[in-house]
Amino acid sequence: MRARTAGRPGPGPGGDEASTAGTRLFLALARVVAAMAEIRGVRSFTLPYPNAAQHALDRAVTHCLDIGEAPPRSLPELLRWCRVRTSDDRLFGVPASLVTPGSTLVHPVGLFPTRTCLEAASHGEPGGVEREAHTLLGDLADRCGYDERFRRCRSFLARHPVVQQRDRFGPGWSTSVWTRVRGLYQPLPTSLVVDGLAVRCPVCGLPALPGRGGRTPLPGQRTADDEIWCEGESCPRDADFELIREPEETLVLRRSLRAFLVLPYRVETAALKALAGAGIEYGALPGSSGGYHLPAAGTGTVDLRMYDRTQPGLLAARLAESPPLADRTFVVVPPRLAARDGYRAAFTAALPGPLRERLVLTAPDDLVRRIGSPTGGGIQTDRPNQEGTTDDA
Numbered sequence: 001m002r003a004r005t006a007g008r009p010g011p012g013p014g015g016d017e018a019s020t021a022g023t024r025l026f027l028a029l030a031r032v033v034a035a036m037a038e039i040r041g042v043r044s045f046t047l048p049y050p051n052a053a054q055h056a057l058d059r060a061v062t063h064c065l066d067i068g069e070a071p072p073r074s075l076p077e078l079l080r081w082c083r084v085r086t087s088d089d090r091l092f093g094v095p096a097s098l099v100t101p102g103s104t105l106v107h108p109v110g111l112f113p114t115r116t117c118l119e120a121a122s123h124g125e126p127g128g129v130e131r132e133a134h135t136l137l138g139d140l141a142d143r144c145g146y147d148e149r150f151r152r153c154r155s156f157l158a159r160h161p162v163v164q165q166r167d168r169f170g171p172g173w174s175t176s177v178w179t180r181v182r183g184l185y186q187p188l189p190t191s192l193v194v195d196g197l198a199v200r201c202p203v204c205g206l207p208a209l210p211g212r213g214g215r216t217p218l219p220g221q222r223t224a225d226d227e228i229w230c231e232g233e234s235c236p237r238d239a240d241f242e243l244i245r246e247p248e249e250t251l252v253l254r255r256s257l258r259a260f261l262v263l264p265y266r267v268e269t270a271a272l273k274a275l276a277g278a279g280i281e282y283g284a285l286p287g288s289s290g291g292y293h294l295p296a297a298g299t300g301t302v303d304l305r306m307y308d309r310t311q312p313g314l315l316a317a318r319l320a321e322s323p324p325l326a327d328r329t330f331v332v333v334p335p336r337l338a339a340r341d342g343y344r345a346a347f348t349a350a351l352p353g354p355l356r357e358r359l360v361l362t363a364p365d366d367l368v369r370r371i372g373s374p375t376g377g378g379i380q381t382d383r384p385n386q387e388g389t390t391d392d393a
């Protein structure tokens with residue numbers, strides 16, 4: 001996808017009319033799936049349907065008739081399609097430059113919106129999932145002031161996507177922080193509870209779920225990768241899942257913040273640690289986004305943006321919608337994404353030409369080398385600025 005005006009999502013150059021309509025249907029369904037899952041879980045869609053869902057069904061029926069496919073007979077059937085019909089299915093025809101072929105909106109094991117779904121639901125439209133996360137953080141910053149208090153609250157949220165009753169008596173618990181952030185948590189949805197138990201992933205810290213017919217994995221009990229799903233979606237399975245024995249006493253951070261704060265925060269922490277280790281000075285950019293500037297990293301302005309996005313085309317589109325203002329911006333993503341086949345190429349290809357010169361995709365473990373490369377500006381070895389460090393609350 002190339003740069004386009006925010007609010008007008010489409011398949012990009014070369015897409016024909018059917019592909020454009022299919023892409024718009026895919027993006028509309030992403031927003032419906034994300035919104036409905038937030039309300040009552042994808043497993044239990046029931047009447048009455050929200051207007052947006054009915055509108056998506058109508059749009060799907062029209063599109064199917066236009067392309068000669070049998071239309072869905074109901075919204076539940078359309079939602080089942082979201083589990084099995086991929087972005088490159090004839091139904092959608094989403095260009096590979098926007099969404100990686102083979103992607104679905106609902107995870108076939110977890111039966112929850114995929115990360116692709118949440119990213120697609122944030123694309124080009126006001127009020128998307130990512131926007132909600134930014135709004136919630138902005139409101140928090142307004143209540144705290146953009147200072148140390150906000151930094152502590154943001155760090156707490158990122159490190160505590162799930163809060164159990166016992167956490168409140170554990171080390172590092174801050175009542176003053178909890179008082180400010182409590183409203184950003186909600187009860188653990190019943191759709192995440194199986195046999196009276198819930199689980200969370202030890203790697204990403206986010207909720208997990210056994211697949212259909214699967215059982216809650218007890219400590220020490222091995223579970224096949226394809227029998228369990230976690231919201232991080234790509235975590236290694238070499239450690240036991242953490243059992244949540246009192247799910248009714250457990251709170252979980254809002255979904256938008258789990259996707260757009262908790263996941264990239266791990267990248268942010270690793271990147272800042274790498275900078276501090278190399279003695280590279282940095283400071284937080286104004287606002288609540290977690291961006292940083294490097295005041296002495298060579299000629300011109302240099303900054304950092306941290307992301308954990310499974311779709312490089314949508315990430316490029318996001319950056320193209322509101323391009324960073326710095327002369328050079330390091331776009332830091334998890335090492336597994338930077339190393340994924342085709343990720344870097346897809347990201348670069350999806351950027352508008354002028355941004356390709358200014359944006360450098362990298363991972364935390366390669367950041368310092370990139371900053372020191374001829375195209376990345378020089379390394380400064382001044383004392384680290386503590387403004388952006390990520391100590392826990």
Ligand SMILES: [Zn+2]
Nearest residue numbers: 201204232235
């Ligand atoms: Zn995980």
